[in-house]
Every structure is written in C-alpha cells, then in structure tokens.
Amino acid sequence: MNQPRILLRLQDLSAGYERKAIVKAASLEVPSGSVVALLGANGAGKTTLLKTAIGLLPRLGGSCWIGDNELSQLSNHERARRVSWVPQAAESVWRYTVREVITQARYAHRGPFASLSGEDELAVQQAMAAMDVDQFSWRSLQELSGGEARRVLIARALAQDTPLLALDEPAAHLDPGRQIELMQLLRRIADSGKGVLVSVHDVNAARRYADHIVLIYPDGSVVFGDTESTLTVNKLDEAMDTRFIEGYDQHYGKFLLPMERLHKPPEAGNENIT
Amino acid sequence: MTAALRPRRYPLIYLMLALALLLSFLTAVGLGAVRWTPWAVARALAELVLGRGGDSIHVIVKLRLVRSLLAAVIGASLAGSGAVLQGLFRNPLADPYVIGSSSGAAFGAVVVLSLGLEVSFFGFSSIGGAAFLGGIAATLIVYLVAGASRIRSDAASLLLAGTALSSFFSALVSVILAIKDKNLHQVFFWLMGGFSGRGMSHLLAALPALLVGFIAAMASARVLDILSSGDESAASFGMRPARVRLIVGGFAALAVSAAVSVAGAIGFVGLVAPHLARRFVGPVHRRLIPASALIGAIMLLLSDAVARTAFAPIEMPVGAITALIGAPFFLYKIARRGLDGVR
Numbered sequence: 001m002n003q004p005r006i007l008l009r010l011q012d013l014s015a016g017y018e019r020k021a022i023v024k025a026a027s028l029e030v031p032s033g034s035v036v037a038l039l040g041a042n043g044a045g046k047t048t049l050l051k052t053a054i055g056l057l058p059r060l061g062g063s064c065w066i067g068d069n070e071l072s073q074l075s076n077h078e079r080a081r082r083v084s085w086v087p088q089a090a091e092s093v094w095r096y097t098v099r100e101v102i103t104q105a106r107y108a109h110r111g112p113f114a115s116l117s118g119e120d121e122l123a124v125q126q127a128m129a130a131m132d133v134d135q136f137s138w139r140s141l142q143e144l145s146g147g148e149a150r151r152v153l154i155a156r157a158l159a160q161d162t163p164l165l166a167l168d169e170p171a172a173h174l175d176p177g178r179q180i181e182l183m184q185l186l187r188r189i190a191d192s193g194k195g196v197l198v199s200v201h202d203v204n205a206a207r208r209y210a211d212h213i214v215l216i217y218p219d220g221s222v223v224f225g226d227t228e229s230t231l232t233v234n235k236l237d238e239a240m241d242t243r244f245i246e247g248y249d250q251h252y253g254k255f256l257l258p259m260e261r262l263h264k265p266p267e268a269g270n271e272n273i274t
Numbered sequence: 275m276t277a278a279l280r281p282r283r284y285p286l287i288y289l290m291l292a293l294a295l296l297l298s299f300l301t302a303v304g305l306g307a308v309r310w311t312p313w314a315v316a317r318a319l320a321e322l323v324l325g326r327g328g329d330s331i332h333v334i335v336k337l338r339l340v341r342s343l344l345a346a347v348i349g350a351s352l353a354g355s356g357a358v359l360q361g362l363f364r365n366p367l368a369d370p371y372v373i374g375s376s377s378g379a380a381f382g383a384v385v386v387l388s389l390g391l392e393v394s395f396f397g398f399s400s401i402g403g404a405a406f407l408g409g410i411a412a413t414l415i416v417y418l419v420a421g422a423s424r425i426r427s428d429a430a431s432l433l434l435a436g437t438a439l440s441s442f443f444s445a446l447v448s449v450i451l452a453i454k455d456k457n458l459h460q461v462f463f464w465l466m467g468g469f470s471g472r473g474m475s476h477l478l479a480a481l482p483a484l485l486v487g488f489i490a491a492m493a494s495a496r497v498l499d500i501l502s503s504g505d506e507s508a509a510s511f512g513m514r515p516a517r518v519r520l521i522v523g524g525f526a527a528l529a530v531s532a533a534v535s536v537a538g539a540i541g542f543v544g545l546v547a548p549h550l551a552r553r554f555v556g557p558v559h560r561r562l563i564p565a566s567a568l569i570g571a572i573m574l575l576l577s578d579a580v581a582r583t584a585f586a587p588i589e590m591p592v593g594a595i596t597a598l599i600g601a602p603f604f605l606y607k608i609a610r611r612g613l614d615g616v617r
Contacts, residue, residue, distance in 0.1 A: 079512065096499070096556075112513075
C-alpha cells in the first residue's frame with residue numbers, strides 16, 4: 001500500500017454566512033484511503049463547513065489546501081477534478097434519466113462543449129456498476145426511492161473521478177439497514193484509495209466506519225482526531241448537548257447511546273441555510 | 275455490462291416533426307380568401323422554383339409564402355428561446371416574458387409609435403429598432419436588479435425581477451395609451467403580436483440576431499443540462515452558474531428581442547412548445563431545443579393561418595390566438611397533474 005497522501009487540509013478555517021462565523025478555526029486533514037466523519041448537533045455547521053472546505057461557499061478566514069494546491073489558486077475546473085460533492089438531495093426539475101444525471105459529472109473533465117469521449121463513457125459505466133444503479137439507468141430520479149437516489153448521487157460523484165469525495169448526510173432518512181449499507185459503501189470507496197469526508201448523525205456508524213472524526217461544538221469550535229480518542233462520552237455530551245452512555249456488546253463491541261438532552265441551546269435549527 | 279439501450283427513435287421523431295412542419299406550411303400558405311389544398315400549393319411552389327408560373331395562384335402563393343416564412347421563423351426562435359430560458363431558470367413557467375425582453379420590446383415599440391418617431395430605411399424601421407433595444411434594456415435591468423441581491427443572480431430572484439419588470443412595462447404602456455389615444459390599432463399590434471404588414475425586409479433585418487441566438491442556444495445545450503442539477507451541483511462540476519445565466523440569458527434576450535421587433539409580443543409559443551417537445555424527445559437540451567423550434571414554427575404557422583382566416587376579412591392579432599389555444603392547454607396540464615404536468 002502506498003503512503004497515504006493528504007487530499008484535504010484545513011488550517012484555522014472559519015466558515016459561515018455574511019461575515020458571521022458559524023464554524024471557527026477548523027483544522028483537519030483527509031488522507032487518501034480514509035473516511036473522515038463530521039459530527040455535530042443540528043445547526044452546528046456541518047453542511048457549512050463541508051461546502052466551505054470544497055469551495056462551494058466563500059470562506060471567512062484560514063487556509064484550505066486541496067492536494068498540493070491552496071484552494072484559492074485553483075480554477076473551478078481544476079477544483080472539480082480534485083473533489084466531488086454529494087448533496088443531501090437531488091435537485092432536478094426535468095425528468096433526466098439516471099444515466100444522464102451521472103453523465104453530467106463528466107463536465108468536470110470535458111468542459112461545456114466537447115461531446116462524451118470513450119473515457120467519459122467508461123467512467124460513467126464503472127461508477128454505475130460500483131453503486132449498483134445499472135438496473136435503473138433509464139429511469140428518472142423522481143421515480144426512485146430515497147436510498148436509490150442517494151446511490152445515484154454517489155455514483156455521479158464517482159463518475160467525476162476525483163481523489164476526494166465530500167458528502168452531506170448521505171444516510172439521512174434511510175432505514176437502519178440501508179444506513180449500514182451506505183456506510184459500508186463509503187468504506188469501500190475509501191479502501192479503493194480515495195478520501196471521503198462525510199457528515200453523519202449516527203455516532204456509532206462514525207465509530208465503526210470512520211478513521212478520523214471532526215466534532216463541531218455548539219460554540220463553533222472544532223475538534224479533530226482519531227475515532228477512539230474523539231468519540232468519548234465527555235466530548236459528545238458537550239458537542240451534542242446530550243448525555244451519552246457507553247455500553248459493550250460481545251458481537252458489536254463498544255457502542256454509545258444518547259440518553260437525555262442536557263439543556264436547550266439558545267438558538268437551534270439554522271442548518272442548511274444556502 | 276453495457277446497459278440495454280432503450281429504443282428511442284429520435285431521428286424518426288424529428289422526421290415526423292419536419293413533415294408536420296412542411297404540411298403546416300403548405301396548409302397555411304393555402305389558406306386565405308382564396309383557398310388551395312396543400313398539394314396545389316406544393317405544385318405551385320415547385321413551378322415557381324422551376325421558373326414557370328404566372329397564374330393567380332403563383333402571385334398569391336408568393337405573397338403568402340413570405341408571411342408564412344416569417345411566422346415559422348419567429349415561432350421557431352420564440353420556442354427555442356423558451357426552451358433555453360426554462361432550462362436556464364430550471365422553471366417550467368419560464369418563457370420570453372420572464373426576463374422582461376418581450377414586454378420591454380413592446381414598450382420600446384409603443385414609445386416610438388406614440389411619439390410619432392417612425393422612420394424607416396432599407397426595411398429597418400425605428401419601431402423595430404426601438405423594440406429590439408427595449409427588449410435588451412429590460413433584460414439588462416432584470417439582471418442588474420437580481421445581481422444586486424446578495425445571492426448573485428440566482429434563478430428565483432431573476433424570475434421575480436423579470437415578472438415585476440414585465441408588469442411595470444405593461445403599466446407604462448397603459449399610461450401612454452391613456453394619454454395618447456392615437457395609433458391604438460398599431461399599439462395593439464405590438465402588444466398582441468402579428469404579421470400584417472410585415473415583409474421580407476423585416477425578417478432579413480432580424481435574421482442575424484435570430485441566427486446568433488439559435489447557434490448560441492445549441493452551443494449552450496450541454497451547459498443547460500448541467501444547470502438542471504442545481505446551482506450548487508453545477509458549481510461542484512466546475513461551472514459558474516451566475517456567469518452562465520448572464521451569458522446564455524443574454525443571447526436568449528437577443529433572439530427574443532429580435533423576434534419581438536418583427537412580430538410584436540407573441541405569448542405562449544415560448545411557454546408551450548418546449549413542454550410539447552419534452553414529451554417527444556425528453557429534457558436533454560441538444561434534442562429539446564431543435565424539437566421546440568420545430569414545434570414552435572408549426573404552432574405559429576397554424577395560429578397565424580387562424581388569425582388571418584377565422585374572422586376574415588378582419589384579422590385577429592396572432593398573440594390572441596396563441597394565448598387562446600395555449601392557455602387552456604396549460605391549464606389542462608396543470609389540472610391533470612399539477613406542476614408535474616408542465617414538467
């Protein structure tokens with residue numbers, strides 16, 4: 001196995017809207033071959049931090065390196081060949097087929113005017129096979145279930161063929177079985193050598209499938225570290241404003257359970273302002 | 275592992291549309307005070323091409339030919355621009371009115387008419403010129419207003435700004451009409467659209483802008499597909515959505531303004547034709563734009579034929595005919611399936 005490369009590095013990055021920082025001084029790294037899970041309460045700024053880290057939102061301060069380049073030095077096109085984005089939900093007005101949706105990601109490689117090359121076709125084909133969406137390639141996104149649509153969006157990111165993938169709560173609204181499936185999928189993507197930065201709500205899924213954890217506290221401060229030392233009851237209590245207890249199952253291993261809400265935060269629910 | 279290709283017969287669909295266009299054209303030319311069958315018109319056209327003819331049919335066909343050509347070209351550009359604008363704004367309700375160009379162009383024409391500034395040289399009239407400039411100016415204002423907001427010219431603020439500005443221009447036209455009551459008939463023509471008194475020179479004056487508009491539309495087909503996935507996803511693919519909307523929308527405004535400068539503000543073609551086209555060829559723009567153009571040409575050819583003949587010798591404004599057919603069609607679609615019906 002090759003020495004892992006650092007695909008994304010944030011140094012004291014501040015993210016927010018209109019000069020109001022929601023996330024303050026975030027420092028973290030996403031090495032190749034790893035899953036980095038982003039956790040925080042609703043409104044803590046998971047989505048904001050993700051979008052800012054990959055250049056979809058202007059940052060308020062700090063530095064951000066994608067591979068060997070500072071983000072501001074990259075053109076939109078260069079950036080799109082280094083990192084792909086999986087939004088929470090698909091936005092499509094018209095009834096494009098699944099194949100057409102996935103093909104759109106090849107824009108990052110061929111630009112606005114060129115038609116599809118053999119390389120493009122191959123990338124689309126491989127991404128569809130990897131996400132097992134072949135069987136509904138001719139259906140439209142609107143006809144798919146939530147889990148299927150999520151897989152299509154991940155296939156789209158895979159077709160973009162970038163070393164780094166950023167995903168915004170891909171497990172949201174999935175049933176427990178499909179959540180596990182999805183996390184295993186992300187694990188496989190990382191094991192193929194890519195870097196995966198993903199926001200999740202499920203503490204145990206993060207424990208089980210991620211290599212590193214980014215924990216966003218209600219005050220906007222950020223802790224980054226390995227899974228074992230970051231996902232502790234004490235840190236979670238503070239970050240989630242919820243009392244967690246630790247348990248052990250001989251099959252599952254160590255697990256963490258939320259028990260009760262500690263106190264109400266002054267302001268809640270400003271996640272997903274775009 | 276190649277997915278089985280769903281058998282889609284796009285070439286066949288285009289062939290059918292082209293044949294329908296040809297038939298509509300021959301039918302439209304044949305309709306009027308004296309009527310001929312499409313077949314007789316086709317034969318007369320062939321004779322004209324071969325340099326023969328001199329009968330009354332040849333004279334009249336020649337006259338109606340120009341008018342039908344105008345209707346087809348204007349219909350095609352309005353519908354093609356409609357398809358582009360719907361893609362650009364990701365909104366099935368977008369049409370040449372939403373970026374203000376239609377109402378701006380009508381306003382420009384009405385101002386020149388009411389001030390009595392009509393001059394004309396080499397087929398280029400000051401009214402047409404003012405309509406063209408009015409359309410472009412209105413679109414510019416829409417972009418400036420939407421761009422002034424913090425979220426730079428996103429689809430929703432452009433749509434809102436365009437709608438508000440359209441109402442504003444309509445109100446201005448009403449004020450002008452109330453103060454100056456002369457030329458009411460001519461003003462009416464610009465507001466509802468029509469082809470009476472329009473000739474080859476008008477078409478030729480507008481043709482460069484229409485052609486540029488169509489070429490730009492086809493060139494931006496792939497970009498419009500990408501934009502359908504939302505601004506954020508488009509940006510993650512390396513696109514700059516705000517810039518794309520400015521450039522592509524600018525070219526669409528150019529074509530719409532040129533079309534309105536020839537035929538006045540004809541509504542509903544740009545709205546309905548893309549919806550019909552999507553039924554036939556799906557949402558992918560490099561197929562949708564040409565199919566919309568073909569359907570728009572057919573729609574306007576037939577609407578103009580109805581406008582000329584339904585209450586002959588009185589001529590209806592063609593915009594009234596397109597609205598009388600288009601609006602119920604649209605309402606039916608919405609009643610049946612809600613917003614999904616017009617997607």
